[in-house]
Amino acid sequence: MARRTAPTLPPLDWLRSFEAAARLSNFTAAAAELGLTQAAVSQHIRLLEERLKTRLFSRLARGVALSPEGAAYLPHIQSAFATIGSSTTELFEPRAVQTVSLRVPISFALLALVPALPDLAEALPRIQLDLVTIHRPTDYDLPGSALDIRFGNGSFPGREAERLTAERLVPVASPALASAADWTSLPLLLVAGAREMWAEWFAAAGLAGHPRRSHRFDSFVAAMHAASAGAGVLLGSRPLIDAALDGGALVRLSVFELPSTSGHFLTGPSTAHLTSAEQDFRHWLLKRLAGKA
Numbered sequence: 001m002a003r004r005t006a007p008t009l010p011p012l013d014w015l016r017s018f019e020a021a022a023r024l025s026n027f028t029a030a031a032a033e034l035g036l037t038q039a040a041v042s043q044h045i046r047l048l049e050e051r052l053k054t055r056l057f058s059r060l061a062r063g064v065a066l067s068p069e070g071a072a073y074l075p076h077i078q079s080a081f082a083t084i085g086s087s088t089t090e091l092f093e094p095r096a097v098q099t100v101s102l103r104v105p106i107s108f109a110l111l112a113l114v115p116a117l118p119d120l121a122e123a124l125p126r127i128q129l130d131l132v133t134i135h136r137p138t139d140y141d142l143p144g145s146a147l148d149i150r151f152g153n154g155s156f157p158g159r160e161a162e163r164l165t166a167e168r169l170v171p172v173a174s175p176a177l178a179s180a181a182d183w184t185s186l187p188l189l190l191v192a193g194a195r196e197m198w199a200e201w202f203a204a205a206g207l208a209g210h211p212r213r214s215h216r217f218d219s220f221v222a223a224m225h226a227a228s229a230g231a232g233v234l235l236g237s238r239p240l241i242d243a244a245l246d247g248g249a250l251v252r253l254s255v256f257e258l259p260s261t262s263g264h265f266l267t268g269p270s271t272a273h274l275t276s277a278e279q280d281f282r283h284w285l286l287k288r289l290a291g292k293a
Helices: 012-024 028-032 040-053 068-092 106-123 137-141 198-205 221-228 242-247 278-289
Strands: 055-059 062-067 098-105 129-132 146-151 160-163 166-171 190-191 213-217 234-238 262-266
Touching: 012 028, 012 040, 028 040, 028 137, 055 068, 062 068, 068 160, 098 106, 098 278, 106 129, 106 221, 106 278, 129 278, 160 198, 160 242, 190 221, 190 234, 213 221
Parallel strands: 098 129, 098 146, 190 213
Antiparallel strands: 055 062, 146 262, 160 262, 166 234
C-alpha cells in the first residue's frame, strides 16, 4: 500500500498569524488583531517555519522583519486570503439591492409584468424594478433606462431586440355578450395603432358583412377592461388575454386566430453594456416568457 504523504498546505491559523505579523511587523500587534496571545502567534510562526524548513522572520529588538523568503511568500498568502474573502462575499453574504429601470407599454406592464412580480421577487430577490409606462413612441426617446420593452415587428433602429411574444388575434367578449346569436352584429371595440386590425381579421377569417364599430381606446388594457364590462367585442391579443380567458372574464368567439408579425420585444444596447442586474433581469424575463414567442 502506498504511503500517504503529509499535506503540503499549512494550517490556516498558522498562515493568518504569519500574514498579520508580516503586515504589522510585530507579533504582539498581530496577536491583538487576531484575538490571540503573543505566545500563540509566536508558536504558529515557529511551527510554520519548521514545516517550511525556512526562516520567515528576523527577530529584532523592537518587532520583526521579514526574511527574503518571507517577503517572497507574503504576497501569495495575501492573494489567497483575498480570493477566499471575495468568493465568500459573492456567494454567501447579502448583496445590495439593485434597481433595473425599464420602459414598458402600459398594457404589457399590467397584463404580463405585474402578475410576474412575485416570481421575480423569488428568483431575483435583490433586484427591484423602476417601471416607466409608455403611452407614445416618443416616450422612448427620453434619457433614462438602458432596457425597454417595445411593441412592433422587431426592427428598432439602434437597438438590439429579443422577441418576448408573438401576437395572435382572436375576437373575445364578456360571457354575457358571448351568448349572442351573431356576435358580428355587436359593437366592435377599437384600439389605436398596430392592433386596429378588424378589417384584416374579417378578411382572413372569410367573414363578410359590415361590422358596427364602437368605442376607441389608446391602450389595449383599457379596451380589454371595456370588453370585460360588456361594452363590445375586442380583437384580443394573445398571449396578453390568456389570463382573462383562463379566468372566465373573457370568452373567445371564434376558433380562428390571425397571426400577427408584431409582438413585444426586449430592446437595449449590446448585452456587453448591461449591468449584472440588467443581465439577470434579461435572463429571467426571457425564461419567464419562453414559449410565448
